[in-house]
Amino acid sequence: MSRFARLAAVLVPLIGLALLWVQSERTYNSGTEWEVPIQGYDPRDYLRGHYIEFSYDWPGIDEFRDVPPQKLCLEGDAPNLAGVTADAARPCAHPVRADLGGVYGWDALTRGRLYIGQDRAQALQKQLRDGDQRGIVTIRQREDGSFTAVSIRFRPLTPAEIAERDAQSEELELPFPPPPIMSEPASGSPRR
Secondary structure (H helix, E strand, O other): OOHHHHHHHHHHHHHHHHHHHHHHHHHHHOOEEEEEEEEEEEOOEOOOEOEEEEEEOOOOOOOOOOOOOOEEEEEEEOOEEEEEEOOOOOOOOOEEEOOOOOOOHHHOOOEEEEEOOHHHHHHHHHHHHOOOEEEEEEEEEOOOOOEEEEEEEEEEOOHHHHHHHHHHHHHHOOOOOOOOOOOOOOOOOOOO
């Protein structure tokens, strides 16, 4: 085998890998960035590495009933998301679609995750526990409807969000106290 053939046998796979890397990097960095509010985050799942797992809180949709939609239409001027609609029949300039082959499959429009490094995990854990802050995930939405969570930030809750949170916690309060788990022994009965 000639020296040129051996060199080509080594370089062709390396060039192929480099081209695949460039293409995936270009795909990852292309698209329109939108800021989406989130809720119910888990700072780190030790079994899955350093990820923040969260639920998207899409503005304009209170909660998904029954089966979550496979497509949403983003409305607003990027990065400010004004609302979303789940009407698949109408034309959409900024669609997002569930990645059925991804981590969450059919649930990809309700749940997401974002990789964070160990150095940032400690600071984010503190922010995630603060109930007076709102988590905002920046997603990168591409023309084909695919999207990727790329970053997270926090902002203080607005007065309207505080009022909504307080109203929800009042709804959850019981009208009467729960029964005691242990009661004091009746007088005259022996203690053991």
